[in-house]
Amino acid sequence: MSIQNTTADQQHNPAVLLDLKHISLSFGGVKAITDISFDIYEGEVRAIIGPNGAGKSSMLNVINGFYHPQQGEIWFDGKHRQAMKPYEIAYQGIARTFQNIALFKGMSVLDNIMTGRFTHMSKNLFWQALWKGPAEQEEIANRELVEHVIDFLEIQAIRKTPVGRLPYGLQKRVELGRALAAQPKLLLLDEPMAGMNVEEKEDMCRFILDVNDTFGTTIALIEHDMGVVMDISDRVVVLDYGRKIGDGNPDDVRNDQTVIDAYLGVSH
């Protein structure tokens, strides 16, 4: 097979965690993504930017298996990925947060983050019904890890609060916590700072950078706040009308004429 190919790639690149090759996705006649290729290195913060409707969220949905592209290949962790269900992809080590918060409203913060440990727990129905014994041990072992995440995100005080009662900024943080609890190889963040004030944005930036530093988690994020994107990302890919129009480090992208045109418009 063409596994040879990736090792060749890895020689002149840092290790590539995710490689998207010529992805095209359309819904009926609407082309959401047209022939986009980019890669994400292990351990980097990769930003995906673009005007509204550029296909950024569709791209994330392709990566975690909600949409299956009509054309193109996805290589994850050195392996060609076949079409999979989203929950199978979770087992491969991809976690994400959503643009509009998708927390489990009826559950406490702790339970929400514990749900993030789902893929790491395996005791069957019988043991869970008994509780005492293996199921409880597994629960406690995972609880310890979840408590680390809670400490890390500084949400100790609200761990037993139902998430529905929390303010927006904290909900975003809990959602990040839920994704982190899964200890993903690749963390996808869909507009983690949308609707936040400056302090909350600063907090969130700090968390994202800390996650990247301390856990070495690879992060792909969509964000509209250009200041944030330019500050925290290692490389940026720019989409417009479902096509890639720019790719590179933040400074190059900022000075790229096509990118400026896409954002500011061109005089005709």
Add this chain to the structure above:
Amino acid sequence: MFYRESGDFKKTYQDDSQTFPIKFDRRRYYVVMAIAFLVLPMFMTDYFANAMMIPFLVWAIAALGLNILVGYCGQLSLGTGGFMAVGAYATYKLMTSFPGMDMFSVVLLSGFVTALVGMIFGLPSLRIKGFYLAVATLAAQFFLVWLLNKVPWFYNYSASGQITAPERSIFGIIITGPHASPITGYLFCLILAVGLAWVARNLTRGRLGRSWMAIRDMDIAAEIIGVNPLMAKLSAFAVSSFFVGVAGSLFFSVYLGAAEVTEAFSINVSFAVLFMVIIGGLGSIFGSFVGAAFMVLMPVLLKNILVGGFGWPTDLAAHLEFIIVGALIVIFLIVEPHGLAQMARVLKEKLRLWPFPH
């Protein structure tokens, strides 16, 4: 003042995740258990056991089962009556085919049979949600009742089409049949109800329960986190049907003694159990018991007050009973749409600060 968690520090995660983290709650639970197991059987009259406690426990088990499906997993079901019928007929077939089998095995096996049937009827839940699923489960209700009525093998070709519970026992104690004492029946139901409530609590606080609630609250996010919707929904249907099957089994064998499927397990049963769950509180184990108590005990209580206390004619009392219970349901739902369990929760929060709420 006595209902406090301050000073009650948890040092291990095990302590922190226990069912009753507050000492007062824990003690109250032990007291309730002691009363139910030791005190009540000593002072209970046959009427009290037969008309109140046994149906209360049976319906509580059914409500517990439906609550797992509707309250925890968010899959609306109107097939409860049909599934109870499956439990009852499985019990009847097991009792008549294997006369030597003890009652615990019979009841639990009936539960497993119902779980299987429930899983089959749970399959549509993968494609349809909400009200549409309710209609699909309604099909289960009508189909199962029709099937059990139509195929004579299920009622051993009896001329009346009825099933009658023969006499069966555990360790020489008669549980079913005409010679069974209501008090042993009560204890038998109590053991199962407490055991199943414990199982329900364990399942809902662990990995499986979280996967159910995740599917209920936000199915897309649940899938992203690794929850297989197929497994989560089918396991909820299986566990729920198991409980409902056990309830149906007890309803037939211990409570009724004889049953005819179109009467005993009609659509009314499905609605009654759904009301219990809604009034008691969706997603609450305690709520299932309270809801069952409300729907079973309230009418009996009203009847005793109206007929016994005021000496009114029985037919007038029966009509008034409907009016009062109906009105109470509406009032409760207006005051607290999240059920009696939520009321208890609010009361608890108030009690924590009482008498100094500021």
